[in-house]
Amino acid sequence: MKNKYIKGTIDVVLYIIIIAIIYLIIQHFLAFVKVDGNSMYPNLDDKQNVLVFKQSKVKRNSVIVFDAYGEDPTQMSKINFVKRVIGMPGDKISFHNHQLYINDKAVKQNYIDKEQQQQGSEYKLGKNDILKNWDIPTLSKTKWVYDKNATVVPKGQYFVMGDNRAISNDSRYWGFVKKSKILGVVHTFPWSTNKNARYNINDLSE
Numbered sequence: 001m002k003n004k005y006i007k008g009t010i011d012v013v014l015y016i017i018i019i020a021i022i023y024l025i026i027q028h029f030l031a032f033v034k035v036d037g038n039s040m041y042p043n044l045d046d047k048q049n050v051l052v053f054k055q056s057k058v059k060r061n062s063v064i065v066f067d068a069y070g071e072d073p074t075q076m077s078k079i080n081f082v083k084r085v086i087g088m089p090g091d092k093i094s095f096h097n098h099q100l101y102i103n104d105k106a107v108k109q110n111y112i113d114k115e116q117q118q119q120g121s122e123y124k125l126g127k128n129d130i131l132k133n134w135d136i137p138t139l140s141k142t143k144w145v146y147d148k149n150a151t152v153v154p155k156g157q158y159f160v161m162g163d164n165r166a167i168s169n170d171s172r173y174w175g176f177v178k179k180s181k182i183l184g185v186v187h188t189f190p191w192s193t194n195k196n197a198r199y200n201i202n203d204l205s206e
Contacts, residue, residue, distance in 0.1 A: 029055055031183060033065050033080060039162035039169065040082055043111060043200045048192060050082075050201075056185035058158065059205035060088050060102075061111075063186040064177075066160075071181060072174045073145040082186060083170050083177075084111075085205075087159030092152050094135035095121055111200035112163050120165030123172050139172055147175045158182075163200075 031052040035044050040063070044050065052065050061084060068081040087093045087102060094101045098118035100109060109117050123131035123139065131138070136159075140150040153159050157176035162168025171177070188201050 029053065031065075033082070033183075033186070035082055036080075039164050039167060040084070041164040043163050043193075043197045044082065044186075044188070045193070049189065050192075051187045051189060052184040053187060054184040058085060058179070058182060058185060060085055061204040061206055063201050064158075064160070065183040065186060066177050066181045067183070068181075071146075071177055072169065074169075074174075080183065081160075081169075083160035083162050083168070085158050086161050086171070087153040089153050089155045089157060091159065092136065093159050094133075095123075096133035096135075111204060112165070116163065116165045121161075134172070140175070143173065144175050150175070156180075 031054060033050050033052050035046060035048045035050060038046050044063070050065075056062075058064060063082065063084050065080050065082050067078055069075045069078045072081070086100070086107075092101075092103050094104075098121075100107045100117070100121060112120075123134050123142070125131055125142065131142070136153070137151050140148050144150075147154070153176060156179045158179070159171045160177050161170045161172065185205070186201060188198050190198070193201075
């Protein structure tokens with residue numbers, strides 16, 4: 001009986017240790033996030049559950065989750081945003097004649113439609129006041145609270161935009177995202193969306 005009790009105790013302890021190890025691995029490498037809002041439509045939907053890889057390298061076109069508190073000055077507490085990385089550290093970003101440019105090269109944005117690429121990517125100063133052409137120096141002097149004299153994306157930071165440009169509150173309006181604020185890189189579940197959207201979220205990073 002004693003040996004059976006000891007064996008049973010060891011089995012329980014091992015089970016607890018295995019569960020704890022799995023939990024720690026998940027906590028370190030993975031997170032589950034629910035999208036809030038339509039700023040990434042049509043590639044991500046409001047209330048859609050996504051998987052976040054915490055250790056994945058952030059690349060151009062990666063879709064990331066980050067804490068917007070301290071980045072977006074309108075946010076008064078910790079809140080997660082989901083956006084796409086457009087500009088990497090050192091990049092020049094500009095938009096003119098309905099075309100986005102990175103380091104003076106036109107960028108293909110096949111993950112969104114022409115309307116979002118063009119009119120949607122304009123900067124809305126107010127209800128009837130639209131900045132049709134912009135670059136980082138121009139944006140930084142408009143309503144940005146931080147990085148007012150920026151000319152390129154600073155070291156250790158990123159320029160992000162939502163895929164649904166017309167309604168997205170993103171780097172155009174408040175500036176850059178620090179690497180330290182990023183929770184991780186988003187991937188969709190195979191069953192949660194269509195093939196094109198999965199590709200646009202999971203496979204476009206450079």
